[in-house]
């Protein structure tokens with residue numbers, strides 16, 4: 250078994266334990282294996298180990314790897330977890346099955362237009378900047394309700410849930426709790442939260458999707 254394949258098993262075991270500890274059914278959390286910065290040779294062993302759900306944070310990087318991988322493995326589900334520019338909406342809708350990072354009107358409209366043009370319906374999450382960090386993407390918590398409403402009512406987009414990336418130096422649980430509260434009051438079932446350092450905590454707070462990179466693939470050689 251490759252290192253990545255054995256680390257994948259460890260992560261899956263930890264998710265099962267966290268589900269059990271939280272009194273949640275086994276399998277209620279989807280593991281998104283974040284393969285950004287890793288090339289096809291590193292990804293193939295993880296696919297061979299049974300993983301089918303992957304995440305990338307850049308459209309262009311994903312385009313260089315995933316069309317070939319998707320051709321070889323038909324049941325791959327690819328998630329976009331990085332910030333989205335409207336000039337990439339076309340490529341994003343063409344390649345990704347799930348988009349976690351809808352965060353402003355212009356992007357929502359661009360994605361909507363591409364979904365209509367291409368006849369594709371990726372699952373959509375809204376990113377919330379729970380820490381209000383200026384350098385981070387995401388709608389501010391106080392604007393989230395209005396933005397969800399706009400996406401649903403004005404644009405007719407089906408929104409599956411919310412996504413957040415807590416500030417690196419804060420207790421992630423506070424941010425996971427906030428995201429969950431915003432989701433609940435908007436009737437949203439999906440919660441994309443938790444990364445290598447905190448996915449067990451995220452499962453305890455109700456995550457439906459955890460996005461785990463380095464705990465599976467190892468340390469990234471260069472920043473994503």
Ligand SMILES: *Cc1c(COP(=O)(O)O)cnc(C)c1O
Pocket residue numbers: 283285306330331414444445446460461462463464473
């Ligand atoms: C890179 C990335 C992850 C995975 O981070 P790790 O700490 O390597 O698990 C999760 N979510 C987003 C948005 C990312 O960009």
